[in-house]
Amino acid sequence: MKRTTIGDVAAAAGVSVATVSRVLNGGAVREATATRVWDAAARLDYTPNALTRSIFAGRASTIGVVIDDLRSPFYLDLMRGIDEVADANGSLVMFANTFHRAGREVAHVRTMDEQRVRGLVVTTGESTDDRTRRMAAGGTPCVIVARSVPDPSPGLHSVALDNVAAGRLIARHLVSCGRRSVGVITSGTRPSQLDRTEGLRQGLADAGLRLPEAAVASADVDEHVNDAVGALVERHTGMDSIVCLTGRRTVAVHSALTGRGLAIPDDIGFLTMDDFSWAPALGITVMAQPSYRMGQQAAELVIDNPGESAQLTFEPMLLARTSCGENG
Amino acid sequence: MKRTTIGDVAAAAGVSVATVSRVLNGGAVREATATRVWDAAARLDYTPNALTRSIFAGRASTIGVVIDDLRSPFYLDLMRGIDEVADANGSLVMFANTFHRAGREVAHVRTMDEQRVRGLVVTTGESTDDRTRRMAAGGTPCVIVARSVPDPSPGLHSVALDNVAAGRLIARHLVSCGRRSVGVITSGTRPSQLDRTEGLRQGLADAGLRLPEAAVASADVDEHVNDAVGALVERHTGMDSIVCLTGRRTVAVHSALTGRGLAIPDDIGFLTMDDFSWAPALGITVMAQPSYRMGQQAAELVIDNPGESAQLTFEPMLLARTSCGENG
DNA sequence: CCCACAGATGTAACTAGTTACATTCGGAGG
């Protein structure tokens, strides 16, 4: 059951391992010799060991990706963008979910480091900043997604939405639809969501409206969404619209609303993050991120690894449909 | 910029590399020595090279996954199931999309072989059967997903839905809803879809109904779906229901239907493959696969690698909602 | 006909670890 090695091929072709290596990697070899080697390799079903190659090269050609959860439309598209660029560059993607558990984050990033990935795309929290910084310093470019790097250093890049702008645009749209009392559902305390909330607050203030504490509820898993919506309805009386600041909770918020018999947009306006394939059919207005392109850019940062820290910001795009009512 | 190696740690701790290796892997080492080694490792920020470990072990601990397209709800859940089991076993997932291109399939499976993955989960076509068979014989278990293996051999497993049963169940449900003239949308010529069509044909025959050639149209990309639906409407007169045999095309078929002004279920019944998060909200009846569990089982087959060829078949489950009308 | 030189090939050192085997160490018993 032992696998064919370069030595077996060399023996079968009657040459040294160095010659086989040269044939495989394009060194100076006579035509006739090369043919003998290729024949032997094919006959023995030789498949070179990429691990050995990588250890000599100092690192693998793989791109590591550590993300929260593939179920989110944003992360899914991000992943596809990364995969596309990786594939075009002959790289594979090594992948792990954290499911929002900080311990997993740290462990996975370390594992990726052990795997000597060519570079790393992470959507993790601050718990891994130390290691990513050291990795970047050691020549493994790291791209933080959906969060800017607090203290830039070479090799440590970021790819993020302008979240404050997204919040302001949401506010402006809601106001233009005649909504005056907005409720907000967030999940957890990721900086991206804090920034969106802040932008929303600013945008509402521009229109002379307030976003009181009682108007914001958090649900870190789908199962808590219904209660969060209920709490909002109770304590934030007169609420005429609900904004979901995380694409991962869109379905749950939508069904909490319809489950209460609230009609969209007549009883309540609804706006959520991240475009998704059913949004047009459902008429749901969304604040879209260019997730696919963000993934491509993240992968390109890994592959090109510019000398300085690159901090890429992307503009949000509001896709107005009918869930907030007619736009005046 | 050179990375810390086991030799550096050994020198810093004043011991040999063998001792460091023993400390790391739990051999017999004196307490005091172990402490010195751990200290040195921490001080030098030592991160062992998993590639080197793997080359000595003969193979990596990584699980390879080669699938068509992450956008499909089935593949997404499958992937999550694989990831869950891999994670629980300390394995990482190495991942590549084929986007239905046969050339990519072959290349990606070969790359996974070169990476010496611990095992492989593939949803690919017959073009890779030769190599997966050789890989399995060489000790790399391979699991074919969504298709049974034509000629079982040790280490070559499969995980698939009972597609004929799925087709029959779809037929029975449609008939019980009073539908008598069914149209079918498929994508490509994957055996799974052929089997579903065959099952549908059988189920309709049981009720004394036929499925003529004109009632089946294929669309291998979303862009062709609208034309395919149009062709069905034209040539299959009297059609009272449409079945979409691939979850990847659900949105496109649905919008082709509503785009024509056809109301579901009043003008036309609609049933599709694979449950998805918006299906309850939209009232769409689906033929669900236990995709997540199939992914878990696939990963378990890779990890356990039973001696003989395991051919796991899963039962489809019809989730009746309202898109085919009221069930009598 | 021999030499020089370039191109082809082989030898051996190197990558970063693991592990079989040999050696050294330390404490108990004689």
Add this chain to the structure above:
DNA sequence: CCTCCGAATGTAACTAGTTACATCTGTGGG
């Protein structure tokens, strides 16, 4: 105080490749 024995540690071979350098081969020019 010196064996003796087992545990702790070191040495060196091994994994599967790449590559610098040495050697060999062949051919054209003198």
